[in-house]
Amino acid sequence: MGKNLAGKSAFIVAVLVIFCFGIVGIPHGGLSQSIKDRIHLGLDLKGGTHLVLEVHVAEAVASTTDRDVARIEDDFQKAGIAGATVGKTDPARPQTIVVSGIPAAKLSDARSILQGNDYSSYDVATTADGNSTLTMKLAAIRDLETRTLDTSIETIRERIDKLGVTEPVIQKYGLGENQILVELPGIDNSAEVEEVIQSTAKLSIHAVTGGPYDTDQAALQANGGTIPADSMLVRGSGSAGAPEMVWLLKRVSEVEGTDFRDAQPSQDQNGRPNIRFTLTTEAGDRFYKYTEAHTATSATPGSMAIVLDNKVREVAGIQSAIRDSGEITGGFTQQQANDLSLMLRTGALPASISFLETRTVGPTLGATSIHQGIIAAIAGMLAVMIFMLIYYRGAGINADLALMLNLIILLGFMGYTGSTLTLPGIAGVILTIGMGVDSNVLIFERIREELRAGKTAAAAVQQGFAHAWVTIIDTHVTTIVSAMILFLFGSGPVRGFAVTLAFGLFANLFTAVLVSRVIFDTILQKKERGAALSI
Amino acid sequence: MSLELFRTTNIDWLGKKWYFLGFSLIFSVAGVLSILFWHHVPLGVDFKGGTQIRVAFTQTPNEDQIRQAMDRAGVHNALIQRVSDPSGHAANKVIIALPESTDQTHDVGRQAVENALAANYHGQATIEQVEIVGPTAGKQLQRQAWLATLYSLIGMLIYLWFRFELIYGVAAVVAVFHDTLITVGAFSLTNQEITLTVIAAILTLIGYSMNDTIVVFDRIRENLALSRRESLHDVVNRSINQTLSRTVISSGLTFLTVMSLYLFGGEVLHGFSFALVVGILIGTYSSIAVAAPMLVAYQDWRVKRGKVASLPAGKRAKA
Numbered sequence: 001m002g003k004n005l006a007g008k009s010a011f012i013v014a015v016l017v018i019f020c021f022g023i024v025g026i027p028h029g030g031l032s033q034s035i036k037d038r039i040h041l042g043l044d045l046k047g048g049t050h051l052v053l054e055v056h057v058a059e060a061v062a063s064t065t066d067r068d069v070a071r072i073e074d075d076f077q078k079a080g081i082a083g084a085t086v087g088k089t090d091p092a093r094p095q096t097i098v099v100s101g102i103p104a105a106k107l108s109d110a111r112s113i114l115q116g117n118d119y120s121s122y123d124v125a126t127t128a129d130g131n132s133t134l135t136m137k138l139a140a141i142r143d144l145e146t147r148t149l150d151t152s153i154e155t156i157r158e159r160i161d162k163l164g165v166t167e168p169v170i171q172k173y174g175l176g177e178n179q180i181l182v183e184l185p186g187i188d189n190s191a192e193v194e195e196v197i198q199s200t201a202k203l204s205i206h207a208v209t210g211g212p213y214d215t216d217q218a219a220l221q222a223n224g225g226t227i228p229a230d231s232m233l234v235r236g237s238g239s240a241g242a243p244e245m246v247w248l249l250k251r252v253s254e255v256e257g258t259d260f261r262d263a264q265p266s267q268d269q270n271g272r273p274n275i276r277f278t279l280t281t282e283a284g285d286r287f288y289k290y291t292e293a294h295t296a297t298s299a300t301p302g303s304m305a306i307v308l309d310n311k312v313r314e315v316a317g318i319q320s321a322i323r324d325s326g327e328i329t330g331g332f333t334q335q336q337a338n339d340l341s342l343m344l345r346t347g348a349l350p351a352s353i354s355f356l357e358t359r360t361v362g363p364t365l366g367a368t369s370i371h372q373g374i375i376a377a378i379a380g381m382l383a384v385m386i387f388m389l390i391y392y393r394g395a396g397i398n399a400d401l402a403l404m405l406n407l408i409i410l411l412g413f414m415g416y417t418g419s420t421l422t423l424p425g426i427a428g429v430i431l432t433i434g435m436g437v438d439s440n441v442l443i444f445e446r447i448r449e450e451l452r453a454g455k456t457a458a459a460a461v462q463q464g465f466a467h468a469w470v471t472i473i474d475t476h477v478t479t480i481v482s483a484m485i486l487f488l489f490g491s492g493p494v495r496g497f498a499v500t501l502a503f504g505l506f507a508n509l510f511t512a513v514l515v516s517r518v519i520f521d522t523i524l525q526k527k528e529r530g531a532a533l534s535i
Numbered sequence: 536m537s538l539e540l541f542r543t544t545n546i547d548w549l550g551k552k553w554y555f556l557g558f559s560l561i562f563s564v565a566g567v568l569s570i571l572f573w574h575h576v577p578l579g580v581d582f583k584g585g586t587q588i589r590v591a592f593t594q595t596p597n598e599d600q601i602r603q604a605m606d607r608a609g610v611h612n613a614l615i616q617r618v619s620d621p622s623g624h625a626a627n628k629v630i631i632a633l634p635e636s637t638d639q640t641h642d643v644g645r646q647a648v649e650n651a652l653a654a655n656y657h658g659q660a661t662i663e664q665v666e667i668v669g670p671t672a673g674k675q676l677q678r679q680a681w682l683a684t685l686y687s688l689i690g691m692l693i694y695l696w697f698r699f700e701l702i703y704g705v706a707a708v709v710a711v712f713h714d715t716l717i718t719v720g721a722f723s724l725t726n727q728e729i730t731l732t733v734i735a736a737i738l739t740l741i742g743y744s745m746n747d748t749i750v751v752f753d754r755i756r757e758n759l760a761l762s763r764r765e766s767l768h769d770v771v772n773r774s775i776n777q778t779l780s781r782t783v784i785s786s787g788l789t790f791l792t793v794m795s796l797y798l799f800g801g802e803v804l805h806g807f808s809f810a811l812v813v814g815i816l817i818g819t820y821s822s823i824a825v826a827a828p829m830l831v832a833y834q835d836w837r838v839k840r841g842k843v844a845s846l847p848a849g850k851r852a853k854a
Contacts, residue, residue, distance in 0.1 A: 044803075052672055175675040190665070194642065355641045356672035358665065365589070365663040365803070372801030379799055380792035387788060391538050424735035427807065430796065431739045434789035435746060438781075441788075442750065445781040448539070471753040474698055475746040481694050482687035482742060489683045497735045501742070 005525065008518045015510070016405060019412025038415035042422030042496060045370050047363035048185040049193065052356045055178045059351040060148040061141055062094035068119065068134075069097055069230075070252040075113050081106040087229040095136040097122070102130050148350045149178055155349050156182065159196050162342055174491045179356065188362045194355065196339065199309065202348045203328075203340075204256035206234075207290070208303045208315060210248030219246050234305070236312025247312055249305055254290050257348030259283030263341040265334070266327065273337035275328045277344065284324030292321040308340070309352075373426050380430075384437055392444050394534025398519045399440035402511040406436045409507035410500065419503075422496035428483075432504025435475065439512035443468040447535055457533040461520050465513070472512060476505050541780040548775045548823055549768055549831055555824035559713060562817075566720015574723045579730030579806075580666050582680075584673035586633040586644040589618070589664040590652065595627050600655075605631070608651030610644070618802045628663070628802065641669055680734045684741070688712075691745055699756060702833050707748045710826035714744045714817045721813045727806055736807045740814025743789065747782065748822040754778050755830070767834045771827050786819040 024034045043050050065088060072086045084102045088094065102110045107130045114124050114132055121140035126132045136144075149172065157170045160182070169183035187193055209231050213219040219233055220226070227233060232251045237244050262278040279287060294302035295318050303317040306328050314328060332340065385403065389396035410432060414421060447464030455463060483505065486498035524533075570576055580587040598615050605613045610633065618628040633644040645665055652660045668676070688708055695704030715737060722729055754774035762770065793815055797808035 054671070175679055176671065191642075191646075354669075355667070356669040358641065358645075358667040360662075360665040362661065362663040364591070364661070369801060369803045372799060373796075373804065376796045376798070376800040376804070377792075380795035383791045383795065384788045387791070391784070423803065423807075424732055426804075427732075427735045427739050427811075430792055430811070431742055433792060434743060434785070437788050438746065438750075438785040441781050441785045445778075445784075449777070467757070470757075471750055474753055475749045477698075478691050478694050478745055478749060479742045481690045482738075482745075485687040485690045486683050486738065489686050490679065492731070494680065494683050494731075494735065494738070497738060 005518060005521055008514065009522070012405075012515055012518060016408065019409045022412030022415035023408065025415070039411060040414075040418065040420045041366075041370070042420045042425065043183055043185060043359070043366075044361055044423045045366050045373075045421065046185055047188055047361050047366040048183065049187045049190040050357070050359040051182040051184075051190070051194070051197070052173055052175075053180050053182065053197070053353045054176070054356050055149055055152045055180065055349075055353050056351045057145040057148045057178050058094060060144055061136065062088075064144060065094060065097055065136065066252060068122075071118065072097070072099065072114070075118070076110065079106075079109050079113060081110055081113075084110065085229070095141055097134040098131070099134070100131040102132075104130065145178065149180070151350045152353065153180055156180065156197050159342065160184065160193070163193065163196060165193075176356075180353075186363070188360055190358060190360050194358070196342075198353055198355070199339070199349075202257055202310070202352070203260070203306070203308050203344060204253035205287075206249040206251075206253050206305050206307055207294070208247055208305050209250055212245035212247050212315075214245065216246055219248055223248065234307055234310065234312050236305075236307070245312075247305055247315065249307070249312075253307075254304065255279060255283055255287050257344075257350075259287075260344050261324075263344035265337040265341045268327065273332045273334045275332070275337055275341050275344070277326060277328065279324040281324065288321055288323045291318050294318050295320055369423065373423070377426070377429070381433065384433070388437070388440070392535055394523070395444050395447075395520075398516050399437065399444070401519065402440060402516050403433065403436055405515055406432065406504070406507045406511045409510065410504045413503040413507070414500070419499050420496065421500070424494070424497040425500040428497045428500030428504060431479075431501055432508060435479070435505065436508045436512060438475075439468070439472050439508055440516060442471055443512065443516065444535055447533070451533070451535070457527070457531065458524050460533070461517075461524060465517055465520075469513060472509070476509055480505050539780070540783060541776075544776045544779050546772070546776060546779075548772050549828055552824075552828045555828065559717075559821075559825060562717045562720065563713065566717055566723060569720060569723040574726045576719060576723055577726055577728045578677075579728035579733070580632065580668050580673075581731045582668075582673050582677045582729070584668045584670045586648075587664075587666045588631045588645065588648050588662060590629050590631060591661045591663050592627045592629065592656065593659045596629055596656075596660075598629070601629060601631070604651050604655035605648065608647055608654065610647045610651060613648070637670065641667060676731065680731070684734075684738065687738070687741070695749070695752075699752060702830060703752050703756075706826045706829040706833070707745060707752065709829060710748050710821040711741050711744050711818075713825050714740060714814060714821050717817050718810055718813050722806075722810070725809075727809065730806060732804070732807045733810050736810035736814065739811060740818050743815060744818030744821060747786070747819055748826045750781065751775060751778055751822050751827055752830075755827070767831055771831055775823055775827060782819060782822070786815060790815045 023038055024031065025038050026034075028034060069086050069088065076082075076084055076086070081102060084099060084106075086097065086099050088096065089098050090096060099110070099114065110130075110132070111124075111126065113119075114122075114134065119134060122134040122136055124132055124134050153170055153172070157168070160168050160170065165184045165187060167185055169181065171181055173179040173181035182197065184190075184193060209228070210223060211219060213222060216233055227248070230251050231248050233246055234249050235244055235246050259279050259282075260277050261280045264276050266274055266276045268274045291304075292298075294300055301318070303315055305312050306314040306316075381403070385396075385400045388399045392399065407429075410429065413419070443464055446468045447460050450460035450463045451457070480502055483498045483502040486494055487502065490498060527533075598617065601615050602613070605611075605615070612634055614630075614632040614634075616630050616632070617626075618630060631648055633648070645667060649662065652662070688711065691711075692704040692708050695707055718737060718740060719729070722733070751774060754777055755771055758765075758770045758774050758777075759767075765773075790812070793808060793811040796804060797812050800808050
């Protein structure tokens with residue numbers, strides 16, 4: 001036989017060794033520990049928390065246009081354009097800024113400002129009466145949304161890292177837009193983590209333009225029925241323990257999230273927890289200009305409100321000009337002060353988030369699932385292997401060896417690629433075992449058929465493999481096609497299933513066809529010509 | 536002498552097609568009726584959204600007491616159900632389910648249940664698993680499961696079209712659809728919830744049934760190429776008979792694996808292995824009783840319309 005059996009056998013042994021290495025790696029600290037280090041278990045088996053959250057990216061658009069409204073007002077003021085109204089009129093269209101009431105003499109000045117480089121991310125439409133509508137370009141919105149999502153992922157990652165969770169997964173979630181998947185192995189009480197993730201920690205300091213009022217209605221009455229376009233009503237208590245009131249604040253903040261360079265929990269002279277912050281140089285200059293103009297002794301004394309997550313935490317008069325450091329006393333507990341300064345250090349979330357999906361698996365349930373799953377798999381496999389031995393005798397050893405090698409290759413693949421074994425993944429393994437046994441049965445039944453037709457053992461093996469091969473290719477390719485589609489379009493559990501299935505089928509093609517064949521050929525080679533085959 | 540189950544069977548499978556049709560119809564219609572009018576498709580929390588909390592108690596809990604505890608805590612719409620598990624390991628476990636939440640009130644239900652448990656069963660109840668799926672996520676998962684299944688069926692259809700003929704692909708996909716319908720029907724009839732893991736099981740059974748059908752089709756293709764004068768009816772019968780021992784052994788062994796999963800696999804895998812137990816049986820049956828007769832029916836229809844008298848053997852692969 002010129003089949004180069006020795007070469008093929010060497011190849012099979014090499015594959016076996018390579019995949020064993022894939023499962024165990026360099027052995028250390030016992031076999032089961034080595035396997036655990038290589039084969040990653042999914043949260044459903046290991047225990048942990050799985051979160052899907054949505055970032056409300058539209059908020060980022062709204063706050064960007066808010067800032068640009070202020071910039072336009074500023075630019076107009078510098079250019080001596082008085083009397084123009086800049087604002088956002090339609091709350092449903094946060095990407096649109098309307099500029100109206102520009103004096104006729106200043107129209108061309110205004111136009112050149114609006115169409116300048118500073119506002120190149122907007123499409124500017126001007127009507128005959130000189131009013132302009134600035135709409136943020138679609139590409140700019142997309143870009144902003146992508147950046148918002150990326151920043152959110154980074155921020156969440158930093159917060160989770162600081163909590164000391166090992167091997168967290170934080171990534172874009174494929175199923176919907178602007179969604180993030182967070183997986184935290186070993187965390188089975190998710191409430192605290194959820195809170196840390198969700199706190200936008202959107203901290204900003206606003207100028208107070210009116211209030212406090214007792215209710216929203218009172219605020220409206222005091223301002224002649226409407227809220228000025230550049231202002232907003234915010235609730236909250238002005239100092240620790242005070243009842244909730246309503247303030248009228250300037251919409252555009254003086255200082256906000258990204259302006260903070262550092263924040264540390266601390267205590268004030270009375271021992272109450274507070275937060276000391278430092279601003280970036282640029283923001284410090286800005287803040288200095290604002291506070292200097294509104295100190296208690298100036299012509300326009302003012303007070304400022306510290307707003308956290310849309311709630312007023314503290315209102316204080318401006319005693320003296322502040323440049324780049326200050327403190328916030330917001331009636332915090334020490335824990336809150338710690339958490340909040342952590343969030344300020346890692347940066348605020350650029351937009352608020354909400355949870356779409358929360359799944360927590362406790363460690364005992366996962367462990368029980370593994371334990372029972374393994375017992376079931378072993379029981380099933382043993383039954384199959386014993387049947388094969390009884391029914392196909394000598395050839396049954398073939399099938400059993402192929403089956404075991406199949407599992408080694410499958411697990412080895414998973415070890416090398418760092419894939420995760422999940423509960424649905426075990427389903428993939430079962431289908432693989434089923435199809436692996438089926439391949440062997442197909443071959444053996446065909447060989448028996450050829451033997452019954454009077455062929456010699458060698459010819460029957462040759463023909464049996466040739467015929468069965470066609471069928472095996474068809475069944476396997478069909479299933480691999482479907483596994484790949486499931487992998488492409490699925491996520492989570494569906495994907496876990498597809499991964500083990502695809503790996504298992506490739507392993508099958510190898511073991512059922514090459515390994516089983518080599519064993520047959522080796523036996524045939526040793527036998528006398530014409531001797532019967534144990535099948 | 537070696538062991539053999541079926542040496543030479545000579546059963547007229549196609550002659551029994553009316554029995555098969557009747558059998559398939561009874562189960563499909565029963566399933567469809569249950570889906571339409573009775574239990575509908577009992578969707579798990581993954582797809583319909585809501586909160587589901589699995590609690591392990593130190594002693595067998597009284598469901599009424601739990602319900603009262605929930606009521607006192609202001610949770611009035613909770614469904615309380617014992618975990619079903621054939622091996623009996625899960626006797627002390629209970630699933631507390633709350634209906635659909637909104638994306639805004641995501642966490643509220645869980646907190647209420649946790650508080651109620653802490654107040655009434657301090658130290659005797661451990662929360663093993665919490666699943667909260669908001670309406671957005673539920674819809675997404677549903678859509679995705681549908682699309683993934685649909686696309687994978689189309690993928691298989693195209694491959695079979697390319698390797699055999701279109702009609703083979705269509706027959707195989709119809710058989711697989713038949714299996715899925717009956718399996719989902721079985722979930723509806725027994726009022727078991729379809730969860731994401733069950734979807735994985737349904738995908739498994741689709742793969743398995745497809746595999747089984749292809750084995751028979753492959754033999755038909757081979758026999759058609761060998762004996763062109765024999766009628767398709769006889770070729771199909773002979774092909775089924777020739778592959779019968781393989782079919783019975785392979786399916787039997789896979790069934791054994793799945794059965795062991797059903798018996799020893801534990802409560803978490805219960806729905807999953809139930810789907811497979813049903814699916815393997817029905818998937819094996821459908822290759823013989825649905826896919827193969829469809830080929831012959833298609834052929835008869837073509838003959839009636841005066842078209843070519845023989846079914847194309849398909850592109851013969853090089854052995």
